[in-house]
Amino acid sequence: MSQSVTTQTEQGLYINPEALTAHLPALHYQNDALHMEQVSITEVVKHYGTPCYVYSKQAILAVYQAYTDSFASLNHQICYAVKANSNLAVLGVLAQAGAGFDIVSRGELMRVLAAGGEASRVVFSGVGKTYSDIEYALNQSIGCFNVESISELTLINDVAKALDKSAPISLRVNPDVDAKTHPYISTGLKDNKFGIAHEDALVVYQQAAKLSHINIVGIDCHIGSQLTEVEPFVAALDKVIELVHSLGKVGIELRHIDLGGGLGVRYIDETPVSIDEFANALLPKLSKLGLTVFFEPGRSIVANAGILLTQVDVLKPTEHKNFAIVDAAMNDLIRPALYQAEMAVIPSALPNNGIDTEGTQPWDIVGAICETGDFLAKDRLLSLATGDVLAITGAGAYGFTMSSNYNSRPRASEVMVADDRHQLIRKRESIEALYADEVLWQG
Numbered sequence: 001m002s003q004s005v006t007t008q009t010e011q012g013l014y015i016n017p018e019a020l021t022a023h024l025p026a027l028h029y030q031n032d033a034l035h036m037e038q039v040s041i042t043e044v045v046k047h048y049g050t051p052c053y054v055y056s057k058q059a060i061l062a063v064y065q066a067y068t069d070s071f072a073s074l075n076h077q078i079c080y081a082v083k084a085n086s087n088l089a090v091l092g093v094l095a096q097a098g099a100g101f102d103i104v105s106r107g108e109l110m111r112v113l114a115a116g117g118e119a120s121r122v123v124f125s126g127v128g129k130t131y132s133d134i135e136y137a138l139n140q141s142i143g144c145f146n147v148e149s150i151s152e153l154t155l156i157n158d159v160a161k162a163l164d165k166s167a168p169i170s171l172r173v174n175p176d177v178d179a180k181t182h183p184y185i186s187t188g189l190k191d192n193k194f195g196i197a198h199e200d201a202l203v204v205y206q207q208a209a210k211l212s213h214i215n216i217v218g219i220d221c222h223i224g225s226q227l228t229e230v231e232p233f234v235a236a237l238d239k240v241i242e243l244v245h246s247l248g249k250v251g252i253e254l255r256h257i258d259l260g261g262g263l264g265v266r267y268i269d270e271t272p273v274s275i276d277e278f279a280n281a282l283l284p285k286l287s288k289l290g291l292t293v294f295f296e297p298g299r300s301i302v303a304n305a306g307i308l309l310t311q312v313d314v315l316k317p318t319e320h321k322n323f324a325i326v327d328a329a330m331n332d333l334i335r336p337a338l339y340q341a342e343m344a345v346i347p348s349a350l351p352n353n354g355i356d357t358e359g360t361q362p363w364d365i366v367g368a369i370c371e372t373g374d375f376l377a378k379d380r381l382l383s384l385a386t387g388d389v390l391a392i393t394g395a396g397a398y399g400f401t402m403s404s405n406y407n408s409r410p411r412a413s414e415v416m417v418a419d420d421r422h423q424l425i426r427k428r429e430s431i432e433a434l435y436a437d438e439v440l441w442q443g
């Protein structure tokens with residue numbers, strides 16, 4: 001079916017659920033009922049309630065496989081960026097497939113190890129590593145620290161010296177290219193807090209080479225997230241390659257080049273470059289270089305493997321707007337509030353009056369939190385009744401991991417499906433657990 005995914009009318013945006021799911025490998029309608037793999041969403045809701053995140057094991061593995069296949073002609077390592085979705089089951093599935101991991105905290109490293117990941121395949125990114133983070137990571141013998149400042153470099157050397165170890169490092173260089181994405185997820189510009197300025201990198205590498213407990217193994221960059229075009233990646237790669245050559249001239253030889261993450265996904269009707277196109281644009285330059293290549297994809301691996309299920313609790317039409325108040329809120333999924341992200345909201349059961357704008361009304365899908373910023377989608381043409389279950393697609397990345405307990409709301413349950421099986425992978429938090437560690441003032 002080649003129906004268009006969206007229809008914009010004066011009243012709002014209509015998203016055709018069947019046209020949308022045609023682009024989402026894990027999702028389809030069967031007898032008008034939404035399924036993930038072979039599991040019906042009704043079944044999931046019956047077992048685990050709402051709000052509930054659901055992830056497809058096959059969808060995660062398919063994207064991971066697409067990365068490894070596309071770069072098969074090179075020595076490469078895919079280091080899944082844990083912050084996108086850090087559930088142990090997700091990490092475990094990827095660890096079993098042979099993935100490495102990109103982490104930004106000690107907590108993420110502990111998760112990776114708990115999920116069966118290999119420390120030697122871990123790269124440690126992030127601007128603010130502490131003494132104890134570094135100590136823990138060195139004791140686990142991680143693969144590489146991606147260093148973002150001279151101060152961090154000195155600290156890593158000090159910790160390594162105290163432990164009588166040698167710390168493998170790469171410098172994260174900031175290539176000053178515009179990723180053309182949302183400003184909050186753009187990281188490769190001069191005025192971002194990330195990385196070491198391109199023009200300073202050579203000098204910092206030479207300083208690193210003089211440190212007794214530092215072992216230079218690579219070079220790293222990461223320019224932003226949800227990039228839909230390949231040009232910024234190519235521009236960044238060109239700048240990094242230039243540096244690799246300059247380093248060679250002063251006798252600093254590297255083993256790997258790390259191009260970070262950031263490949264975008266299709267949430268509604270974006271048209272990001274495919275992994276294949278991405279690989280084809282980079283491969284000629286990379287194969288000439290002769291280094292092992294690392295990637296740190298997060299969003300592109302898990303975003304479209306996940307949905308957030310939520311139930312419509314209250315319908316509140318007003319003179320100017322219709323509000324559908326659902327049982328998920330900005331504490332469960334903050335992307336719309338934080339990044340103005342547009343995510344698709346589709347029914348778990350197709351209305352029997354057919355799928356088009358007929359019979360629909362414009363709705364703002366909002367949570368019950370006391371904030372005007374608490375919305376999940378605005379001006380969507382839907383046919384709604386209380387008790388309906390809706391699926392927010394593209395919710396596998398930066399969904400649960402960014403969730404909070406604001407308004408004393410327990411965090412959602414998480415479920416994984418594979419073929420016709422479903423399994424709880426994180427139980428819904430209990431309300432008691434939210435304040436179990438709090439203590440009344442003793443006075």
Ligand SMILES: *Cc1c(COP(=O)(O)O)cnc(C)c1O
Pocket residue numbers: 081083084102125126222224225226260261262263296297298299300
């Ligand atoms: C967030 C992040 C990633 C992953 O980015 P995606 O857009 O999710 O692919 C990779 N590397 C670093 C250093 C990051 O901060």
